[in-house]
Amino acid sequence: MADVPPIPTQFSTLAESEPDAPAITCAGRTITRRELDASTNRLARAYGELGVGQGDYVTIVLPNSIEFVQAVLAIWKLGGIPQPLSALMPDAELAALLELRPPKLIVGRNDPNGVSRSVAADFTPDAALSDEALPEIVSPVLKAMASGGSTGRPKLIEAGIDSRFSPLAGYVMGSADGDVNLMSVPLTHNTGFTTMAIGLVQGHHLVVMPRFDAHEFLRLVTEHRVSFLSTVPTIMQRLLPVYRANPDSYDLSSIRRLWHVAAPCPPSVKQAWIDILGPDAVWELYGGTELQALTFISGDQWLTHPGSVGVVVAGEMKVLDDDGNECPPGETGEIYMRRSPGTSPTYRYIGATAKQRDGWDSLGDLGYFDEDGFLYLNDRRVDMFTVGGRNVYPAEIESALSAHPNVLSCLVVGIPHEDLGQVPHAIVQADGLDEATVIEFLSDRLDGYKLPREVEFSDTPLRDDAGKARRSAVRDEVIARLQAPSHR
Known part of the structure; x- marks a missing residue:
């Protein structure tokens, strides 16, 4: 990678070649490559005055926006390490993540731990600061993504590469220089963040959605002639009824490559998108943020x-x-899975250790290979499930539940949901609590997608004396009970 310049240098070169090309559009506002390059030079100097330097963590707690991309690019220009977190994250969850690696600066939120400096979401650098180019510097870690921990505590996943990020990553995925790239998932999600990085080094016009809306997604594809995007099955499923209700209102013919990742895609949803876009356009990637190994499948192969x-x-x-x-x-x-022998590590955990067997890592997925070497996923191990493409660990929710003084024991399982794939279901042994009180308590401690959709109560302990629970059996019992006619 030594011959690949860091991302800011690659982007500055693109800005010099086509300064007036659109770089980012969000909520009706567009900035050019020249404007993005100059504004992030000034912003980097402002962050530098606040103490940010090479190798320093900077936590970004911003929604999808032009400002999010500007913050990341400015951090890279200083050699810092961007660490994005959801702007909707409760203070208790934010505090736990910040404790793992206190950042030099937090953008968009105050530090609930009272340790790190912070700037507001609408922070504007001093206009007197120069917007000229900064000296080239390499960030030692491309990104540090957050994940809930299977032990009930969160963790950080540091990338195994530095900021010398090659455009080859995009070319391998069928992305072309100058693509129009629709960002429909949170930029704090590994899918969104990586797709953003690909776009920056390939000179994409990044069309960023502040939040997902099906009509707006389809309108943006039509208006901007979107050619490349990465999304998740939940979004694909939510789009279908809107598109089918009035297909003549939208033109999706510009989409050359649609990737879906992060969760299993229902076959009917996959088939529908192949029918709409054609098999050449619909591709799937399976792997973790850790990037030990990946699978690809084209529409034709599927x-x-x-x-x-x-x-x-x-x-x-x-x-x-x-x-x-x-x-x-x-x-x-x-x-x-494991990286190819002789290659460098692809990730490093902070706050957790990988589940390993003889040097091979597990992400908790169950599946099988067929005779042709194609991989099929059956389910996740019961200690992890996905909600709309985002990983949820029952132990993390149970840890938050157990903080309530009235809770004697608790168990959380993932149950099927027609839109999100799975959602959390909590069983609680407690005195004097009801469902509303439990949800309110958790709302201050967990992001919204981790909140149980239903809470039921038990009069008996949910774990044995060794702390073990029959989680698979409990999940089956809950599903059977919820599907019974009396529950409908």
């Missing part, structure tokens, strides 16, 4: 291997049974 998430294109994967034996084709087990 039509001959329906339900698959593809073949391994980077790193290595295998499926093991509970005893650690490799499963034959067609037999379900836990998916383990």
Whole structure:
């Protein structure tokens, strides 16, 4: 990577070549490459005056916006490490993440721990600061993404690469220089953040949605002739009824490549998008933020291997049974992965350790390979599930529940949901609590998508004396009960 310049240098070169090309559009406002480059030079100097330097963490707590992209680019220009977090995150959850690696600066929020300096979301640098180019400097870590921990505590996932991010990442995904790139997922999500980085080094026009809305998504594709995007199955599913209600109102023919990631895609949703865009345009990626290994599958491949998430294109994967034996084709087990031998580490955890078996990592997924080497996902291990493409760990919710003095024991499982894939369902043993009180208590401690959709109460302990619970059996019982006619 030594011959690849850092992202700011690559973007500045693009700005010099086409200064008036649109760089970002958000909420009806557009800034050019020249404006983005100059404004982030000034912003970087302002952050530098607040103490940010090479290798320093800067936590960004902003919604999708032009300001979010400006903050990230300015941090990279100082050699800092951007660490994005949801602007909707409660203070208690934010505080726990900040404790793992206190940042030099927080953008968009005050530090609930009272440790780090902060600037407001509408922070404006002093106009007297220069907007000329800064000396080239490399950030030692491209990004540090946040994730809930399977132990009930959050963790950070540092990228194994620095800010010398190659455009090759985009080319491999079929992205072209100068694409119009629709950002429909949160930029704090690894999908959104990585797609943004690809766009910056390939000179994309980033069309950023402040929040997802189906009509607006389709309108933006039509108006801006969007050619490339990465999204999640929940969004794909929410778009379908709106598009089908009035397909002549929208023109999606410009989309050359649509990637979906982060969660299993219902086959009917996948088929619908192949029918709308054609199989050449619809691609899927399976892997974690950790990037030990990846699978790709094209629409054409999916039509001959329906339900698959593809073949391994980077790193290595295998499926093991509970005893650690490799499963034959067609037999379900836990998916383990590792980087290719001789390559550099792709990630580093802060606040957690990876689940490993002989140097192979597991993300908690169950699945199998077929005879042709195509991977299929069956389910997640019960200690993790996805809500609209975002990972949720029951232990994290249980940890927050257990902080209430009236809670004696608790258990959280993921149950099916037709829109979001799965949602949390909590069972609580407690005195003097009702569902509204529990939800209100958790709302101050957890992001909204982690809140249980239903809370039921038990008169008996939910774990044995060793702290163990029959989580799979409980989940099956809950699902059966909720599907019973008397519950409908």
